[in-house]
Amino acid sequence: MLDFRPATITFGRYTQYYSLRQKVKNKYIDLIEQTFDFPQPEFSVSNHELRFHDIPLMDLVKQYGSPLKVTYLPKITENILRAKEYFGTAIRKSGYKGKYYYCYCTKSSHYSFVLREALKNDIHIETSSAFDINIVESLAKKGLISKTNHILCNGFKMPDYIRNIANLINAGFSNTVPIFDNIEEPDSLAPLLQKPCDVGIRIASEEEPKFTFYTSRLGIGYQDIVPFYKEKLKDNPKFRLKMLHFFINTGISDSAYYWNELAKSVRVYCELKKVCPELNSLNIGGGFPTKNTLGFAYDYQYMVDEIIHQIKTMCNAEGVPEPDIFTEFGSFTVSESGAHIFSIKAQKRQNDRERWDMIDSSFMTNLPDSWAINSKFILLPINNWDKEYERVLLGGLTCDSDDFYNAEQHVNAIFLPKTSKESPLYIGFFHTGAYQDSIGGVGGLQHCLIPNPKHVIINKTQDGSFTSELFMEEQKPEDVLRILGY
Structure with a gap:
């Protein structure tokens, strides 16, 4: 019978203890570092939060809220x-x-x-x-x-x-x-x-x-x-x-x-x-x-x-x-400058296997290529990289059955940190800067009248610091009603 008690090994005057049990690496940061060469030129993690081109994205969330569209010039x-x-x-x-x-x-x-x-x-x-x-x-x-x-x-x-x-x-x-x-x-x-x-x-x-x-x-x-x-x-x-x-x-x-x-x-x-x-x-x-x-x-x-x-x-x-x-x-010029940030508002457990993380906007209106031609974008959490991860599906706010995102480019699944009321989860879709706004019809009518998010432009100064400018406010009810003739 195998003995799983800690083994004692003595080296001269030093005694070290080794556990035969391996520590399970089940944090989200462990998943990414084991799967990819990470960090990468545009992505890094500091204090369990994601940075995009060294921009502290949680600072943007705290300043502007979510949903949020970002362009890094x-x-x-x-x-x-x-x-x-x-x-x-x-x-x-x-x-x-x-x-x-x-x-x-x-x-x-x-x-x-x-x-x-x-x-x-x-x-x-x-x-x-x-x-x-x-x-x-x-x-x-x-x-x-x-x-x-x-x-x-x-x-x-x-x-x-x-x-x-x-x-x-x-x-x-x-x-x-x-x-x-x-x-x-x-x-x-x-x-x-x-x-x-x-x-x-x-x-x-x-x-x-x-x-x-x-x-x-x-x-x-x-x-x-x-x-x-x-x-x-x-x-x-x-x-x-x-x-x-x-x-x-x-x-x-x-x-x-x-x-x-x-x-x-x-x-x-x-x-x-x-x-x-x-x-x-x-x-x-x-x-x-x-x-x-x-x-x-x-x-x-x-x-x-x-x-x-x-x-x-x-x-x-x-x-x-x-x-x-x-x-x-075109896409090569501008795609990698863009990002969309959403928050997970709730998790719906529909059966014993499927957990739906519901975002505060819509994939069909913000990332139309994701459902129209099944395009995939880089998806990463903005915070909670030190939390345990789980397999989830992502759902949008519209009533359309196609308003979901369920697979990463490299694997037929999505893994994200577990959500909790104490530490709400924010996620980002990256390299979204080409075509999505014009195909989605920014500033116009969106499916189920889901509003366009705020749009922030980020630039970098000569001393290496960042500046942010609010280019477009979130769409308001009166903007939509005016188009509809009310």
Whole structure:
């Protein structure tokens, strides 16, 4: 029979006691440290409370309450500079002859503070609708953007979008580049132009086999690019074809599908360049992934090195000068700057296995991608890292059965510190800065009339301290009733 009493071991004059029982590590901090390499550059724990880029999040909760949306502006600049360094390094290593231009995809987040921060870094922008052009004009009036910045105009262009693009070009924004999405757009734009302009063509890429359709609805088919140029652009004095654009819906990934689509697009570029000497730019779109789990791993530099190498190799083989490279990073620019903070208001035990932690807002309205396309975000508690953890489900406040969050990216479960009345639990969803507000309809009607939360902007001063600014108050009843006509 095994004896589990403490064993006594004597070493000379010292006596030490060892228990054969191992201490069970069941605190939340133990779970994270055993599962991931932690702390990480943007996450750390101090006094059992989470810090995001060294920001003490519980201090924000105490000042502003919850639910709360947070934007950390310095992360936007950090990611822009990262991407520029990746491409700069790849160009230097390979001896690539073309230049690199970083464009921000405005549809990821149209907020003025996002554009102000991004434009500090000598970048350009990509638009997708008529109102985007009004934003460009507003930025120009404030001196935040100049008439020499590249404005790449993507998307299917309705008459108001075409008209706004023409107005921008006629006003002297010389690097405004309408990128034709269909064969009718040149006929609509040309009569409105008072001067010639540079233009681009978007390639309709083929989709992955998992899609229910073969070809993207956006752009013009591979086989139609050269005929379209010859028929609509070559002899039109209003247009100079400068750019070929393509975008892979699933992003920039080290997969046979991505490399095949890149190769096809470069081949089209080389074919087009031979009949259009003015062509000098290849726009490879966006698609850099963002960190959505603590276990995230992606070799950005390798991917950029390989992209530049393949473009250079194919162009050299065809005897075509290497093009300037444009990217349109949206989520990569702004996603990792955002966070949503909620409090756990109660726990509902529905049966012997399921515990529902109820948040003080809604997933459907705050994080619509979490239910619409099953996106996952980094989920961590803000406090109580020294408490025991348990498996839970997370429920939102709406009456909709889809208003829940039940799985982390790395495991089909959620583990959080146990809740108690004595120490209420706050949780954060991180890297939520792209698309969620515009898809959720910030400032408008939300499902079950759940109000938009407060929105706080965090910046960092030169001495390393943080400043916070309340950008938007929580939505009030009168705001909603006004929309509804009451």
